[in-house]
Amino acid sequence: MRALWWCSGLWFALLLLGSANPVAADSAEQLFARYEPALLQVRVLEKASGAKASIGTGFVLEQPNLLVTNYHVVSEAVLFPDKYQLEYLAVGQKKGQLKVVAVDVINDLALVSTDYQPEQRFSIQDERPVQGATIYSLGNPHDLGMILVPGTYNGLQKYSFYPRIHFTGAVNAGMSGGPTVDAAGKVVGVNVASAGNQLGFLVPADALQALLQRFIKDGEVADFKQQIDQQLVSSQQKMFEQILSANWQLKDFGPGKVPDEVVPFIRCWGESNVEKDKDQLKKVAAFCSQSEEIFLSQQFTTGRIEMQFEWLHAPDLHPLQFFSRYQQNISSANPDNQAGKEDVTAFECQHKVVQQPNGQHAKTVFCVRAYRNFAGLFDALYLSASLDHDKQGLISHFTLSGITQQTAQAFSRKFSEAVLWQ
Template sequence: MNRVFLSFFPKLRRYKMSPSLLHFLVATVAAVGCAASFAQTPPSASVAPPAAGSAAASVNAADARLPPPSPTGQRLFDAARDKLVQVRILTRAGSSQASVGSGFLISPDGTTLTNYHVISQLVLEPQRFRAEYVRVDGKRGEVALLGFDVIHDLAIIRLEGIANAAHFNLRDASDPLRQGEKIFSLGNPLDLGFAISEGTYNGLVERRLYDTIHFTGALNPGMSGGPGLDEQGRVIGVNVAGTGGELANLLVPITYVRALIAQPRDVLPDKKLIAAQLKVHQATMIDALLARPLPKQALGPAEVAVGDDKLLRCWGQSNAKPDKLYRSESISCSLQSSLFINQSFTTGTVSWSHTYRTAEKLGAMRFSGWQSRSMSGTMFSGLSFAKPTRYLTRPHCTEDFVDGNGVSFRASICVKAHREFDGLFDMNVSATSVDRDTEGLSSALDVKGVSFANGNRLLRAFLEASTWKK
């Protein structure tokens, strides 16, 4: 499932001005969306990079008309007007608007909730960016960052110069939402002005590491950080992301909001806090994956790890055609756990794939060549993998013949260290079987933002799970 963040980056407007680029983005989003819908795309494509997400958001802008609100919606909007704010991230040098999102007051002293991704630049580069709020009546002021939860994409801020303000109340935990219940989302879509969107609560999204509300209603860029309300005007969640699908959008449940509010404010909300939260996330993720032996699935005569069906989404593909000299089948799985750090860096994900190939008619020599080229294509598909970036070192690798559980592999492990977040790594294992003449199994796993020990645990469990059954 794609995840499209809903903060609004005015830079993207420049790209919207180009018709050819717009067509390209429309085609891209449509392709990704369709692929996700019809389950024909590997899960790696489902973790939309922020740029693509923002692009999708820009495309949605072309169809930004929200459904007309019901009388309940009108009532809620009237009551909410003074409790909503637009959060703007500005450059310190020129006070140019870098991005905008929404927020909502939760206490009379100006304490306000929004998304982490709305204010991420303030956390990562406070020397270059500052934030201000704009209320419905046009009043504006400075914003102070109190804390954030990068795992659930939440942030808590204080609006300077606010006292005795009207604010939202949270829906009580003892009163859970029921599927089909009408809910409303508020925010400032596309920097056009505050708006309300009516929709339906459709339960929690399946196969996600953390609970996320499935909101069937319109969300648009700029509404990130706005509140999700029930018919009584109580907060039930926070707008966070679109999925690229029509009216299928995501809210952060109020449970996590309560946890963030309850956190002590004795830790500076800076990069170190991000690192600490990423470490919690990776431990949660790996423990969830390895809570029990990795579930397996047959792939040709082999059996491979596919992961817990309640956590991971898997797709299959086959190119078996009668006129071909070969046949291949593949399975790709991914965990919907991507964490937004900034617009060019996400982490905290796991994805893997297995491909079984067979080609008796090719013979051993040509088959080994085919296997090799397949691995080469995988390895060189992204040369950026080799380059150190602002956030990651270049990879360091080792390789060997490995005798696993009934399968002999040629295997390599590659590791990149996170430059900004100590103790975290991106790791990859690639392995291809070398024990059968005209059939083979190739597997690869990518895990991002894990401790070295946890990464090794997962990589090893992954390799151990592969076996020949016939």
């Protein structure tokens, strides 16, 4: 999700009138009146035209006097400072310049220096709300003005490597970087994403506290790309330590076996056209992924893991017909993350024919492409297709983004050993 958004006075009044709890509505009204001056619209301006390229929300902290927002809100100004600059818009149409001083790309957070000093500012809650508590998300949706949206705290998202609070409430585009507060007005999370249908996600307040402590210790960042590089490497090492040390469970798949949900944050789904499609080529597919992405820029994301398995069987097709269809499915494999030529190099690939311990053969392709601005990081793509049968075959595939070459090779070995074909 690239951005989150919010509304103005009429929308706020409608939200209060629609509340089933008048006590909560009064509390929400008081919170909004007290803290609205500490909410800012964060604007990314294109220098040449002076026009807005994107917007988000930010909020001013009590200590230290810094603005908090999402990294994805200010990313263009961080990566391309010659092209973009930042500006805030406060209550009463007051404007001023902003400067990013620290980022946490893994948790999509940024600290920004500002000369704006409202009388009332936000402080951070040290304890998490109880499950089911009413909390309040603030921000500026769709450039319509600041609003407050009540919702429910549902704890941390269960199946996620990156800690995110599940918030039942409307988090819309333009609300990115805004605070979500408890009934006392203390920040419990930072708006980060929405899946629609009252399904929102927040960065927990403890991640913000950790970023603040690093900033207090280390000061303003001199080289953002170096800091982002270090954060990406550290995050992927922690993730793959869990994955590679896990005891991978296998499941039956056609005449073979493939990995199942190898760690809790990798989830699997399946589908087939068996008994549903008159196509002579029968397909059974399984998809496994760690679906959250790390946002680097509008054109560049990383941090995903995806595994895919397909069993194809065509007893009534001529072997040449089957091979043609088989080849089409093999050639459809692509990297799972978004990146452009300015972000990554072209893939370099190794092609091999390998033999399993049971004597079965497969053609494998292992490809990597390097990150241009983050040394030592790569995307990896692996594809394997069984070769020993003329009317059926197993295709196994994975893509990894933002990993070291050593990690890519270690994962490839474990993955290939886990895919068994009879």
